[in-house]
Each structure stands twice: as structure tokens, then as C-alpha cells.
Amino acid sequence: MPSTNCAGHEELYAELNGYIDSVKNQPGSLINVLHRAQEIFGYLSEETQQHVAEKLDIPLSQVYGVVTFYNFFSTKPKGKHQIKVCLGTACYVKGADRVLERLKEELGVDLDEPTQDGKFSIHAVRCLGACSMAPVVLVGERDFYGKVTPDEIGKIIEKYKEE
Numbered sequence: 001m002p003s004t005n006c007a008g009h010e011e012l013y014a015e016l017n018g019y020i021d022s023v024k025n026q027p028g029s030l031i032n033v034l035h036r037a038q039e040i041f042g043y044l045s046e047e048t049q050q051h052v053a054e055k056l057d058i059p060l061s062q063v064y065g066v067v068t069f070y071n072f073f074s075t076k077p078k079g080k081h082q083i084k085v086c087l088g089t090a091c092y093v094k095g096a097d098r099v100l101e102r103l104k105e106e107l108g109v110d111l112d113e114p115t116q117d118g119k120f121s122i123h124a125v126r127c128l129g130a131c132s133m134a135p136v137v138l139v140g141e142r143d144f145y146g147k148v149t150p151d152e153i154g155k156i157i158e159k160y161k162e163e
């Protein structure tokens, strides 16, 4: 297991351990523990998964199986602002792939990886239910942009740079 001497890191694990002890013997505790771990750390690293397996006394493969089965669990850190680009059929036909390419260029990252300053990450999603506005980009949970062109990407990102 990688070294965990950073104080903040240890405190976070202490918080997780407290939670694990409180639910350890309940049915469905693995999912609940993983949810809590993701809330605490932002994502589920291999180290965190290993820790959960040890504390619950179950094989790592069982933890990994659950983490990869549910798409709300993430094994990579995400940016503060998550930019979701719809790659559903309607959006794709209207040029979502070009929008995505421009985003990657502007932020200098690939899909599902955070920018160096941790502010942004880009994620591909399926139909967001707004096909008439294709191509569609969603920033965070609420900021919705429709009929987006690659040239508008810079302006959209700018809005979140200072936040």
C-alpha cells in the first residue's frame, strides 16, 4: 500500500474507519461504505478500495467488482467543474465530437482526467434528454449549454476559471 503519512490523508481515513465500524455488520454495508468513501475522497483509488476490503474483511476483487459495476463510482479523481459532453446520436450527428476535441485541446486533458489545477475534467455521457438542443454540454449538475459550437468552448470554460 502507498505511504499515507500526510496528516489530512490520515484524518480522512479515520473518518472512513469510523463510518465502517458503524455499518460493518449491516446488510449492504459494502455499497454504503463505498459511497461514504467516495464522498470523503472524491473518488475510489486502488488504495481506498484495498483499505475497504481489509476493514470489511472481504476480497479486493469483491470491492472492485462493485466499484466497476455501478457507474456512479469513480476510480479516478474528477475536476471541481465536471464538463459532460453528450455523445448520444443526435448530439453526435450535430458535431459533439468536434466540441469534445476542442474541449480536450483547450484544457490539455483527455477524457476522465482532471486538469493540473484540478479545476476541470471532461466526461462523455449518453443522451441527456435534450436532443432538440444538440449538441449539448452540461457543466456541473445544472449549467446546461445547447447548440454548442467548438468556437464557444473557450467562452464557456472562462466562466468557471475563477470559481
Ligand code: FES
Pocket (backbone or CB within 6 Å): 086, 087, 088, 089, 090, 091, 092, 126, 127, 128, 129, 130, 131, 132, 134, 135, 136
Ligand atoms: S443525444 Fe444528446 S441530448 Fe439527446
